[in-house]
Amino acid sequence: MKIVLLGSGNVATHLGKALKDSGHIILQIWSRTRGHAQALGQSLQCDFTSNLSHINEDGEIYIIAVSDDAIDEIASSFPLQNKILVHTSGTTDLDIPGISGVFYPLQTFSKQKDVDFSKIPIAIEGRNSEVTEQLNYLAKSVSSKVVLMNSEQRKALHIAAVFACNFSNHLYAIADKILSDNGLDFDLIKPLITETAEKVQFNSPVTVQTGPAVRRDEITLNKHLDFLKDMTAFKDLYEQLSQSIINFDQKA
């Protein structure tokens, strides 16, 4: 398909590369910042612009990959009629003037690391069956896991990802801080992090929960809270997460 990408951040960069590698034609990159448009355009060997009124008219699909708060404005300023214009946001509804579909790749993209797009789930949603069909075709050309879902489900998926990914990474950062404060290396817990993530690939997380909270091991819990008494923020999180494990287990 002939594609125009609106955006130049991590999602636009990784998605553009994956689409190009799958044989699609990236006609043009648009970014509000001309230097960013140029950099990604050069990287993908295609045209670029920072002016929405110069947008290439030959695209079959126009993909907005920008921060959520900028989607509205781009969609309302988009100059072409009767084109498929989609956004890539987990938490933004389909129901925005000018938007005809959603193409949401569920992954944590960072500049530092390449990703294997074929394993990334893509949630799609179209205003009508024609759009849905085109999005399904495009998504299946880059990923083996394409799921049709509505805006409410997509938001649930995004929130689940925030818990499982963003918040877990923050817990790794807290662990790193506790270790370094005690003269220990973060390397020590890397195997444990890998093992914990691997375990839930084949087991339901609640069935493989370990640690003092799920054992109701009050002695250890109290020793840990005492250890953290001068790190109030970490102590509060330790208490709340432990209580959440105890309550969750009782419900499950």
Place this chain on the structure above:
Amino acid sequence: MKIVLLGSGNVATHLGKALKDSGHIILQIWSRTRGHAQALGQSLQCDFTSNLSHINEDGEIYIIAVSDDAIDEIASSFPLQNKILVHTSGTTDLDIPGISGVFYPLQTFSKQKDVDFSKIPIAIEGRNSEVTEQLNYLAKSVSSKVVLMNSEQRKALHIAAVFACNFSNHLYAIADKILSDNGLDFDLIKPLITETAEKVQFNSPVTVQTGPAVRRDEITLNKHLDFLKDMTAFKDLYEQLSQSIINFDQKA
């Protein structure tokens, strides 16, 4: 070395197997529950007993692998003099009557899954250099990552592991619940969980933090909190973890 294992749970089971596989001789299993002692004894093809006064006197090292609150009692009832008696607890001090050392393998053991012991860090601590030397020898025979640390550092390591492993797994369980409540499959976020854990193998966690909180994306944060308004416990955790990311980032 000739080893007697006191305990029959996950740690005793996995450790016993790893020690035997490394060429050590497991002389005997002791467990308070005769059936448990027998089961592990048969699995490791060695003697077993549920009576502390029948403990084999030929051991070079006696390893207590039981829940933290039972260590004290076993150590004080242990009938043999001048033997190396160690515990395997992260949060229990070395300074317990009868205990001469600590041998703490940092891993999340579950019955369901085998582990590669060679990659598991082992924290050791001895009352004197002779004990430390023996523990170092034993630990190095099963693991490539042996670290000498004091009781305070070991407790910090255990707490870091609770954050990075036990609490992360709980966040996976919350994600699972949010997905299933919305008719979505946990499979959808498995690649993301793997990617998040892999990313910190080569990057400091704080430098690869992604998500709405670190971006100060109030619009998305508020949409997520609104979505979670009827799941009060998850909403509270979402708020506290997001705030923790914002505060952590400001300090870093």
